[in-house]
Amino acid sequence: MLKRANLTGGLSMLILGLILLFSFVPVIMMVTMSLKDSIVIFGDFWAPPFPPVWSNYNSALVDLMGPAIRTIIVAAVSIIGITLFSCVAAYAFARLKFFGKEFLFYLVIFIFLVPGVLTLTPSFVLADQLNMRNSLAGLTIFYIGGGQVFSIFILRAFFQSQPEEIFESARIDGSSEIHSCFAIAVPLARPILVTLAIMNFLAIYNDLIWPLLMLPSRDNWTMTIALQAYQPPNEKLPGRPDLGVITAGYVFASLPILLVFAFGMKYYIEGLTSGAIKG
Amino acid sequence: MSQASPALPEPTKSSAIARIALVVLVALLVLLNVVYFGFLRQTGNTINVSQAVPGGQVIQAIALNEHQVVALTADNRLIMVQDGKAGAEKQIDKVITVLDTSADRTKIYGGTTDRDVIVWDSQLNELNRFKVNGRVVGLQVDADGKLVIGYGIGKFTGKFWIGRYSDSGTLDYQKQVGIDLNTVAAIGQTDFYAAVDGKLGAVTPDGKDVWRVTAKQPILLMDATKDGKLVVADERGAVGLYDITKGDLLWYQTLSEYPMRMLAYDLTSNKIVAGDNDGKVFMLTMDGQPFYSTSVSNSPLRSYVHASEEDLTVVTGAGEWVKINLGLALGSQRQSNINLFILLGNLVLILGAGTALTISTPRLQKPAARVVKQIGASRTAYLLIFPSMLMILVFAYVPTVMGLYYSFTNFNLAEPIKFIGFNNFVKIASDQFFWTGIGNMLLILVTSLIKEFTVPLLVAELIFWLRWSRIKYWTRVAFIIPSIVPGVVGILLWKQIYDPQIGLLNEILKVVGLGYLAHGWLSDASTAIWAIIFTGFPWVSIFAFLIYFGGLLNINREIFDSAAIDGASAWERFINIDIKMISPQLRLILFFTFLGSVQGYGGIWIMTRGGPGSSTYVPGLQMFLQISAAEFGYASAIGFILALVVLIVTLWRFRFNQTPDEA
Numbered sequence: 001m002l003k004r005a006n007l008t009g010g011l012s013m014l015i016l017g018l019i020l021l022f023s024f025v026p027v028i029m030m031v032t033m034s035l036k037d038s039i040v041i042f043g044d045f046w047a048p049p050f051p052p053v054w055s056n057y058n059s060a061l062v063d064l065m066g067p068a069i070r071t072i073i074v075a076a077v078s079i080i081g082i083t084l085f086s087c088v089a090a091y092a093f094a095r096l097k098f099f100g101k102e103f104l105f106y107l108v109i110f111i112f113l114v115p116g117v118l119t120l121t122p123s124f125v126l127a128d129q130l131n132m133r134n135s136l137a138g139l140t141i142f143y144i145g146g147g148q149v150f151s152i153f154i155l156r157a158f159f160q161s162q163p164e165e166i167f168e169s170a171r172i173d174g175s176s177e178i179h180s181c182f183a184i185a186v187p188l189a190r191p192i193l194v195t196l197a198i199m200n201f202l203a204i205y206n207d208l209i210w211p212l213l214m215l216p217s218r219d220n221w222t223m224t225i226a227l228q229a230y231q232p233p234n235e236k237l238p239g240r241p242d243l244g245v246i247t248a249g250y251v252f253a254s255l256p257i258l259l260v261f262a263f264g265m266k267y268y269i270e271g272l273t274s275g276a277i278k279g
Numbered sequence: 280m281s282q283a284s285p286a287l288p289e290p291t292k293s294s295a296i297a298r299i300a301l302v303v304l305v306a307l308l309v310l311l312n313v314v315y316f317g318f319l320r321q322t323g324n325t326i327n328v329s330q331a332v333p334g335g336q337v338i339q340a341i342a343l344n345e346h347q348v349v350a351l352t353a354d355n356r357l358i359m360v361q362d363g364k365a366g367a368e369k370q371i372d373k374v375i376t377v378l379d380t381s382a383d384r385t386k387i388y389g390g391t392t393d394r395d396v397i398v399w400d401s402q403l404n405e406l407n408r409f410k411v412n413g414r415v416v417g418l419q420v421d422a423d424g425k426l427v428i429g430y431g432i433g434k435f436t437g438k439f440w441i442g443r444y445s446d447s448g449t450l451d452y453q454k455q456v457g458i459d460l461n462t463v464a465a466i467g468q469t470d471f472y473a474a475v476d477g478k479l480g481a482v483t484p485d486g487k488d489v490w491r492v493t494a495k496q497p498i499l500l501m502d503a504t505k506d507g508k509l510v511v512a513d514e515r516g517a518v519g520l521y522d523i524t525k526g527d528l529l530w531y532q533t534l535s536e537y538p539m540r541m542l543a544y545d546l547t548s549n550k551i552v553a554g555d556n557d558g559k560v561f562m563l564t565m566d567g568q569p570f571y572s573t574s575v576s577n578s579p580l581r582s583y584v585h586a587s588e589e590d591l592t593v594v595t596g597a598g599e600w601v602k603i604n605l606g607l608a609l610g611s612q613r614q615s616n617i618n619l620f621i622l623l624g625n626l627v628l629i630l631g632a633g634t635a636l637t638i639s640t641p642r643l644q645k646p647a648a649r650v651v652k653q654i655g656a657s658r659t660a661y662l663l664i665f666p667s668m669l670m671i672l673v674f675a676y677v678p679t680v681m682g683l684y685y686s687f688t689n690f691n692l693a694e695p696i697k698f699i700g701f702n703n704f705v706k707i708a709s710d711q712f713f714w715t716g717i718g719n720m721l722l723i724l725v726t727s728l729i730k731e732f733t734v735p736l737l738v739a740e741l742i743f744w745l746r747w748s749r750i751k752y753w754t755r756v757a758f759i760i761p762s763i764v765p766g767v768v769g770i771l772l773w774k775q776i777y778d779p780q781i782g783l784l785n786e787i788l789k790v791v792g793l794g795y796l797a798h799g800w801l802s803d804a805s806t807a808i809w810a811i812i813f814t815g816f817p818w819v820s821i822f823a824f825l826i827y828f829g830g831l832l833n834i835n836r837e838i839f840d841s842a843a844i845d846g847a848s849a850w851e852r853f854i855n856i857d858i859k860m861i862s863p864q865l866r867l868i869l870f871f872t873f874l875g876s877v878q879g880y881g882g883i884w885i886m887t888r889g890g891p892g893s894s895t896y897v898p899g900l901q902m903f904l905q906i907s908a909a910e911f912g913y914a915s916a917i918g919f920i921l922a923l924v925v926l927i928v929t930l931w932r933f934r935f936n937q938t939p940d941e942a
Binding site: 008009012013015016019020022023024025026027029030041042045046085086088089091092093096097098099101104107108111113114115116117118119120121122123124125126141142144145146148149152176177178181205206208209213223224227228240243247250253254257258261265269272273274 | 650653654657659660661663664666667668670671673674675676677678679681682683685690734737738741742744745746747750754755756757758759760761763764765766767768769771772773775776780781783786790816817819822825826828829832849874877878880881884885899902903906907911914915917918919921922925926929930
């Protein structure tokens with residue numbers, strides 16, 4: 001019996017290993033190419049990256065540092081804005097009684113049903129009319145506005161699951177609602193907040209279509225726009241892409257996500273596997 | 280916090296006052312509406328449209344009298360129209376460009392592209408025909424029965440003349456006036472011409488230039504007024520009046536965003552009648568003040584038939600005979616102001632009466648006070664939700680409403696925005712790019728579902744049933760690592776893999792001896808869409824994997840144990856327990872995959888931009904490209920269709936989710 005279990009276990013490991021290997025192909029290709037000279041890549045595709053050409057990274061860093069910083073600032077401010085405003089609103093919807101609460105929450109749910117394809121064109125026109133195009137601040141405000149509905153939805157459900165007694169006793173102790181929100185509800189919701197922050201970060205960092213429409217000028221380009229248009233000059237092989245530098249740029253662009261996963265993976269996995277996030 | 284409502288200090292006294300106020304307000308309300316419906320409201324048709332020329336595209340029409348016009352159609356027929364009814368018609372063997380009548384309106388003159396001027400009597404019998412030295416572009420008959428004709432050769436050639444002829448074809452003078460002419464006119468002994476470059480000139484019959492000025496915009500139409508002034512209409516929707524002694528512009532009035540297609544001075548009413556390309560008609564006083572304007576059609580105005588203080592009759596490009604009752608029409612412009620006033624008055628009075636009623640009725644006092652108090656007491660709550668609600672309003676509701684509206688407009692940067700009904704959708708229905716896109720979208724949807732339901736589920740199952748918890752943990756982590764590559768980078772890497780010059784895929788094929796298969800996977804229309812679908816192999820979607828894994832974790836162990844005791848095989852267990860227990864997760868992934876397939880196109884944009892040709896179009900991408908081309912109306916309409924599809928599936932999912940397993 002034990003032997004058979006080991007056999008199926010081994011077979012499972014073999015299949016998993018094979019799938020894993022294929023999953024890693026693009027990553028391996030990216031990393032090895034980023035350490036090779038473009039002449040070598042075009043000359044002998046399969047040549048190992050020895051000795052590694054670190055200068056690719058110097059070039060890529062110089063070119064892409066601007067977009068990287070811009071994107072991270074936009075993402076950070078957007079996440080703070082989304083979290084702050086949706087926390088207080090979700091708290092009010094979950095814990096407070098007020099006139100028109102049902103109606104207002106239905107307004108939130110209803111707009112949740114409207115797909116993004118419908119609002120893309122008018123949002124572009126709106127941004128243009130509000131003079132928010134070609135501005136990182138404008139992009140950020142749209143992200144904050146666009147992130148509200150989903151976050152309120154998730155957080156309200158979470159806040160509702162917190163026991164009412166804690167808040168009742170805080171009220172008796174004279175705690176204001178805003179204080180209760182930030183001192184009790186928000187700290188208890190930390191896992192879900194981190195999950196939401198990671199999801200928002202991934203969404204904003206990976207977003208291409210909306211920044212493409214919002215930021216026509218190269219001076220404002222975010223990481224995704226800069227990457228898809230990245231064509232560093234290739235002095236050694238004119239007319240051919242400098243694949244070494246380009247792939248070094250790709251590796252550089254992956255680092256922020258690596259960092260976010262390193263710190264928040266536990267929350268992210270918990271968030272997705274616990275079933276808290278269900279569309 | 281627990282104060283009594285400040286709105287009700289002394290119940291008895293205030294309710295007495297409120298009762299009096301209520302009676303007064305209701306009386307006013309009744310009075311206002313009686314006066315309105317009894318005296319101020321007008322009814323009746325102001326605009327009466329009849330189809331005069333069946334199916335005909337009218338290029339120009341010329342009035343013979345108050346009831347009769349001769350209409351020229353696009354297929355070169357002259358049709359007599361009497362009070363909106365088509366009568367006798369005559370097919371002409373030449374392409375007629377311009378028509379006019381003699382001052383007594385007994386003769387009709389037409390100029391052709393073939394250098395002819397033709398003369399008919401009022402029964403359309405041809406009287407005479409003579410040649411001029413070029414294609415006729417303008418023709419006007421002056422008070423003495425002389426014909427002032429503009430004609431020329433070619434386009435933008437400078438070979439254009441203005442000339443004066445008798446109706447038998449004798450030439451008085453002709454003068455070369457440079458660049459292409461739009462139209463000509465005559466007042467007394469002076470002739471006028473207007474050119475495409477905006478030049479406006481006056482010539483005397485001995486062929487001398489009197490003056491030449493540059494108009495604000497190229498003039499399309501000209502006419503003479505009673506007191507010998509020249510009224511003009513231009514291609515930017517403006518009408519102007521010139522003094523003819525020196526060519527001074529007396530006034531200039533922009534009326535429309537569209538070019539003017541009709542212009543006449545009306546002797547009876549002493550007004551200027553103009554019409555634009557968008558079916559709007561304008562009446563102006565002689566000092567340039569708008570007197571009346573209305574939209575009468577969707578097609579350009581072509582001719583005015585008759586105008587007086589009471590009515591105005593015009594003919595449109597679609598052959599409609601439009602009669603406007605001016606008395607009623609002008610009244611209705613005043614009427615709309617009165618209507619607004621009455622509406623606001625009613626609103627204020629009803630609100631006032633409602634408030635008075637609430638205060639004066641004891642039974643309503645308490646609930647009303649409670650609502651007022653509640654709103655006051657929930658200030659904190661309103662404050663907390665205010666920023667979010669404001670943003671949702673501005674960034675979600677406003678675009679939604681705008682998007683719905685734009686779908687039914689022609690919104691782009693070239694023309695003024697205009698409501699066009701279902702035209703966008705009609706156009707989409709026959710848009711080959713759209714249907715190619717729908718086909719690709721369905722293909723991507725089906726293959727995505729297959730991808731999301733197989734590999735991630737297999738990986739989740741295999742890892743979940745691994746016995747060694749340490750390995751289990753690290754395998755899970757290992758599968759997440761490739762997803763640190765940002766989505767855009769992932770796509771770019773795959774684009775690199777497909778690269779015809781130095782792509783991994785071709786290199787691998789060469790190594791294993793299949794080099795003859797190597798080609799540009801994305802630049803070949805027959806493989807491009809499949810290359811896009813294959814992207815991301817082996818398709819371990821980390822999101823789906825974690826959702827499935829979470830679902831498996833949440834299954835009660837006892838179920839597995841009892842299955843093991845019953846001697847169920849791994850396959851039986853998988854089918855009967857695992858799949859069943861994680862069906863909510865499967866439905867979630869089904870839903871997200873659907874959303875992603877319908878709304879996702881960023882990857883395709885990076886890989887192929889929809890090409891080669893239209894082979895990798897999807898509707899979302901087409902929408903994005905239409906936005907980039909500033910065709911916002913059309914883009915919104917595509918978005919509207921996709922949104923409808925998504926909405927239907929979303930609603931179906933919510934309904935489905937609520938029935939069996941959520942309870």
